[in-house]
Amino acid sequence: AQTVTQSQPEMSVQEAETVTLSCTYDTSESDYYLFWYKQPPSRQMILVIRQEAYKQQNATENRFSVNFQKAAKSFSLKISDSQLGDAAMYFCARGPKYSGGGADGLTFGKGTHLIIQP
Amino acid sequence: DSGVTQTPKHLITATGQRVTLRCSPRSGDLSVYWYQQSLDQGLQFLIQYYNGEERAKGNILERFSAQQFPDLHSELNLSSLELGDSALYFCASSVGLAGGAHNEQFFGPGTRLTVL
Numbered sequence: 001a002q003t004v005t006q007s008q009p010e011m012s013v014q015e016a017e018t019v020t021l022s023c024t025y026d027t028s029e030s031d032y033y034l035f036w037y038k039q040p041p042s043r044q045m046i047l048v049i050r051q052e053a054y055k056q057q058n059a060t061e062n063r064f065s066v067n068f069q070k071a072a073k074s075f076s077l078k079i080s081d082s083q084l085g086d087a088a089m090y091f092c093a094r095g096p097k098y099s100g101g102g103a104d105g106l107t108f109g110k111g112t113h114l115i116i117q118p
Numbered sequence: 119d120s121g122v123t124q125t126p127k128h129l130i131t132a133t134g135q136r137v138t139l140r141c142s143p144r145s146g147d148l149s150v151y152w153y154q155q156s157l158d159q160g161l162q163f164l165i166q167y168y169n170g171e172e173r174a175k176g177n178i179l180e181r182f183s184a185q186q187f188p189d190l191h192s193e194l195n196l197s198s199l200e201l202g203d204s205a206l207y208f209c210a211s212s213v214g215l216a217g218g219a220h221n222e223q224f225f226g227p228g229t230r231l232t233v234l
Contacts, residue, residue: 035222043206044120045225091161095223104174104215105151105163106223 002027004094006109013082014117020067021077021112023092029053031097034068034075035106040088048090051075053097079114087116121145122211122226130232136197139229143190143211149173150192151212151223152184156205167192168215199233206230 004025013019025034036048051059051068058066063083067076079086093106121144131137143150152164154177163176167186178184181199186192196203210223 037225043228045208045210045228047222047224050222093161104149104166105153105176106161107163108161110160 002029002094002107004092004107004109006090006092006112008112009110010113010115012115012117013079015082015084017082018078018080019082019114021079021090021092021114023075023077023109025073025075025092025094025107025109027073027094029096033095033097034066035093035095036064036066036075036077037091037093037108038086038088039091039111045091049077082116084116084118087114089113120224120226122209122224124207124209124226124229126229127227128230128232130234131199132234133199133201135199135233136195137199137231139194139196139207139209139231141192141194141209141211141226143192143209144224147211147213147224148190149212149215149223150186150190151210152178152192152194153208153210153225154205155208155228156202158202159205161208164194173215196231201233204231204233 032053034051038046049061063080089111092109095106123142148169151166155161164178166174184194206228208228209226212223
């Protein structure tokens with residue numbers, strides 16, 4: 001089974017500080033997509049950042065960046081200058097690069113609850 | 119607002135009953151995905167439809183079924199409900215099939231199902 005593991009159930013960070021959320025995954029595919037989704041108390045799933053496995057350059061979106069280590073199957077999310085609005089559950093997910101094979105859906109980790117201390 | 123709509127927002131029903139959850143994808147999106155989020159199982163992919171046809175199946179129970187209609191909206195039918203089916207059910211949509219540089223999935227607000 002292709003799994004996604006988030007080993008930190010909860011993380012806490014001071015406002016304006018930097019925090020890194022960890023994610024590891026297992027896959028037999030050579031190419032795929034990795035995602036970080038944010039789920040605030042409203043329960044809406046919001047895409048934060050996406051990485052294509054064949055691209056070596058780490059993706060960045062404003063204060064959010066990833067550290068993608070393909071050989072280690074590691075995909076961590078770094079949030080810089082943490083803000084109160086960043087408080088949420090963060091889910092790491094893996095998705096296929098190519099359709100077919102009955103595995104078109106995203107595989108999610110269990111999530112990390114991020115707390116921002118004012 | 120992702121552009122994906124789901125109705126109803128909340129649903130409370132009893133064990134053994136049957137319910138239907140509805141999803142309207144973003145304009146132009148052909149793929150619809152259903153996910154279940156529960157405390158014990160986390161977020162799980164259930165099933166995907168593309169342009170009216172079933173495309174992929176995940177951890178969907180036999181008591182559950184789905185379909186996508188010609189106008190591309192989708193319905194998830196849950197029958198013989200059990201207490202353990204209580205969860206948040208998400209619908210997501212994307213332009214095409216899985217993968218692709220810009221084929222991200224946009225999630226609806228979810229339907230909260232409570233089985234008593």
